[in-house]
Amino acid sequence: MLRISPEEIVETLLMVHQQHLDIRTVTLGISIADCGADTADEMGRRLYEKVAHAAERLVPVCEAIEREYGIPIRNKRISVSPVAAVAGRCARDDLTAVAVAMDRAASTAGVDFIGGFSALVHKGVGAADDALIRSIPSALAATERVCSSVNVASTRAGINMDAVARMAHTVKEAAALTAEADSVGCAKLVVFANMVEDNPFMAGAVHGAGEADAVINVGISGPGVVRAIIEALPGDADLTAVAEAIKATSFKITRAGELVAREAARRLGVAMGIVDLSLAPTPAEGDSVAEILEAMGVERCGAPGTTTALALLNDAVKKGGAMGTSSIGGLSGAFIPVSEDAGMVRAVTDGALNLEKLEAMTAVCSVGLDMIAIPGDTPAETIAGIISDACAIGVINNKTTAARLIPAVGKVAGDHVSWGGLLGAAPVMDVSRWSSAKLINRGGRMPAPLGSLRN
Amino acid sequence: MKTRAIVSVLGADRVGIVAAISAALAEQGVNIEDIRQTILSEVFSMTMLVTIDEDTHPFEDVHARLATVADELGMQVTLQREDVFRFMHRV
Numbered sequence: 333m334l335r336i337s338p339e340e341i342v343e344t345l346l347m348v349h350q351q352h353l354d355i356r357t358v359t360l361g362i363s364i365a366d367c368g369a370d371t372a373d374e375m376g377r378r379l380y381e382k383v384a385h386a387a388e389r390l391v392p393v394c395e396a397i398e399r400e401y402g403i404p405i406r407n408k409r410i411s412v413s414p415v416a417a418v419a420g421r422c423a424r425d426d427l428t429a430v431a432v433a434m435d436r437a438a439s440t441a442g443v444d445f446i447g448g449f450s451a452l453v454h455k456g457v458g459a460a461d462d463a464l465i466r467s468i469p470s471a472l473a474a475t476e477r478v479c480s481s482v483n484v485a486s487t488r489a490g491i492n493m494d495a496v497a498r499m500a501h502t503v504k505e506a507a508a509l510t511a512e513a514d515s516v517g518c519a520k521l522v523v524f525a526n527m528v529e530d531n532p533f534m535a536g537a538v539h540g541a542g543e544a545d546a547v548i549n550v551g552i553s554g555p556g557v558v559r560a561i562i563e564a565l566p567g568d569a570d571l572t573a574v575a576e577a578i579k580a581t582s583f584k585i586t587r588a589g590e591l592v593a594r595e596a597a598r599r600l601g602v603a604m605g606i607v608d609l610s611l612a613p614t615p616a617e618g619d620s621v622a623e624i625l626e627a628m629g630v631e632r633c634g635a636p637g638t639t640t641a642l643a644l645l646n647d648a649v650k651k652g653g654a655m656g657t658s659s660i661g662g663l664s665g666a667f668i669p670v671s672e673d674a675g676m677v678r679a680v681t682d683g684a685l686n687l688e689k690l691e692a693m694t695a696v697c698s699v700g701l702d703m704i705a706i707p708g709d710t711p712a713e714t715i716a717g718i719i720s721d722a723c724a725i726g727v728i729n730n731k732t733t734a735a736r737l738i739p740a741v742g743k744v745a746g747d748h749v750s751w752g753g754l755l756g757a758a759p760v761m762d763v764s765r766w767s768s769a770k771l772i773n774r775g776g777r778m779p780a781p782l783g784s785l786r787n
Numbered sequence: 788m789k790t791r792a793i794v795s796v797l798g799a800d801r802v803g804i805v806a807a808i809s810a811a812l813a814e815q816g817v818n819i820e821d822i823r824q825t826i827l828s829e830v831f832s833m834t835m836l837v838t839i840d841e842d843t844h845p846f847e848d849v850h851a852r853l854a855t856v857a858d859e860l861g862m863q864v865t866l867q868r869e870d871v872f873r874f875m876h877r878v
Contacts, residue, residue: 335873336793336869336872336873336876338823338825338832338834340872340875340876341793341795341834341872342795342832343876344867344871344872344875344876345795345797345865396847399846399847399850400846400850400867400868401867401868401870401871402865402866402867402871403871583878584875584876587874587875588871588874588875590874591870591871591874591875655878
């Protein structure tokens with residue numbers, strides 16, 4: 333007997349073919365704990381061998397799952413242990429050679445990005461962390477697929493303001509070294525507060541210290557599906573009904589992710605890690621988080637009410653998703669990257685959305701200041717101020733926040749930059765002309781916040 | 788290994804759709820367990836519950852054969868494992 337109704341079958345097909353339902357990423361996390369060596373070259377050789385071997389079946393297995401279940405898996409990716417955690421023995425070397433080996437391993441495995449050229453420095457910078465951060469600009473310029481992330485703050489440690497300032501300079505150097513490509517290096521570099529250990533999404537994916545040797549983490553998608561469900565509601569449906577509809581859809585999207593995660597882990601013979609409930613947009617028309625907010629009722633993303641709509645969306649996605657999987661993890665919050673979301677780009681172009689509103693939106697969703705092009709001559713101290721503001725929201729509110737800013741060399745506010753593919757294109761956004769230099773130059777650490785008096 | 792799957796067929800109505808799809812399935816040793824079919828404003832829509840014997844005819848082969856029929860008929864034909872629907876639509 334057909335236990336599934338034809339309507340449910342048609343609904344599923346529509347979700348895939350018209351509303352862009354897909355699995356955004358299947359990310360294989362691989363421990364490189366055994367790849368340390370006395371030189372960066374040797375570490376790179378060991379890393380290449382390990383990763384290329386461990387990931388050789390990832391792409392064919394994902395492609396088979398796509399065909400059999402009829403749900404596209406948009407990206408197959410790899411994350412490795414934070415390189416700085418393994419690079420202690422070669423900390424006197426420039427670590428670019430390690431990044432080049434990661435790039436080669438990703439290419440051999442047929443994946444578009446590999447994450448983990450990373451360090452955690454929220455309390456202090458060790459010798460290997462120092463070497464890694466020093467190598468980031470050249471590593472991002474010398475590679476195509478390597479993503480880098482640095483955790484500079486946590487709720488338990490506060491904000492390492494020296495590290496924030498240093499990362500601001502690193503961002504500028506990365507921009508300068510890739511100036512001819514609209515400073516694309518910075519699109520692969522993210523600065524975190526409360527970085528998570530099981531994030532499947534780039535640029536922030538790393539294979540955390542608490543993980544098994546190899547693990548499958550899956551990131552769901554489906555902004556188009558959520559928007560379609562809201563648009564199908566009566567125009568006067570109240571927000572409770574909107575939340576209800578989002579929850580029901582989120583359940584279905586999450587189940588698709590759970591199924592793919594289980595199958596991929598089983599076929600690869602590795603542990604199933606988590607399903608990340610983040611709604612992730614792409615530059616494709618209709619696959620936009622901004623357009624969901626607009627379907628809910630703000631004329632343009634960024635108008636007053638946008639933070640409310642986003643908060644409702646983010647919470648309803650989690651509530652529906654929580655019924656769909658018992659392995660929620662990663663970032664699990666809506667993404668609002670500017671260049672990767674056609675609706676966000678339109679909102680910026682139309683003057684509806686600015687950096688300050690994006691910062692407010694960060695408070696109620698995931699990794700807020702994401703893929704934002706800013707003028708190339710923005711002072712490093714201003715960039716540090718923007719990063720530390722994002723961190724402060726994360727640290728105080730016990731959540732992950734991050735900044736991925738691209739100070740595009742030679743560009744001014746209103747210019748356009750384009751990186752192609754999933755990274756998209758964006759207008760260069762205006763930044764405050766008021767200086768943050770005195771605050772940033774004080775350095776030191778913003779102490780960890782008190783956790784009990786929560787008003 | 789027996790795998791339950793759903794075949795869905797969508798497109799402009801014409802003579803011989805059911806015949807062509809069932810012939811291709813029979814050729815691949817696929818058993819049809821249930822069929823629902825309807826025509827809505829001249830759009831032909833059919834869903835079939837089938838069992839594939841993967842020991843003799845791998846999923847990939849059935850998939851490829853149906854893709855050929857889809858091209859010949861000029862219709863959208865999809866083959867998906869049944870679990871995906873159970874997973875997505877049942878709590």
